[in-house]
Amino acid sequence: MFSKQRGLSLLSVVFLLIVVGGGLLLGMKITPTVTEYLEIKKALKKAAEKGDTPASVRGAFDLIASAGYITSIGGKDIAVTKRGDKVIASVAYQKKIELIAPVSLVIDYEASSE
Secondary structure, three states: OOOOOOOOOOHHHHHHHHHHHHHHHHHHHHHHHHHHHHHHHHHHHHHHHHHOOOOHHHHHHHHHHOOOOOOOOOOHOOOOEEEEOOEEEEOOOOOOOEEEEEEEEEEEEEEEOO
16 A cells, blocks of 8 residues: 655765765866867967967967967967977966865866877
């Protein structure tokens, strides 16, 4: 006559909310750095196409970066090399993200115009 009860207990719901909330917090903190990284990759490609000397590539990157709200790196951080007649601009940097008081996340980014 009586059916067995089904569903989540209060403790399970609280645990699930903590896990989902932590995932959302992590996503909200990481998303801006990933979008900035993608902008940096685009800016490196454009700067490498526009410039033919290291100074001109760095200057072009600084102009593009100021328009694209890139704050993590500047033209001085870019390594510029030439392979034949092709200019290659690359950069490697770390981004530290504060999650909760003593806990932080460090992401290593590398981008190149290739």
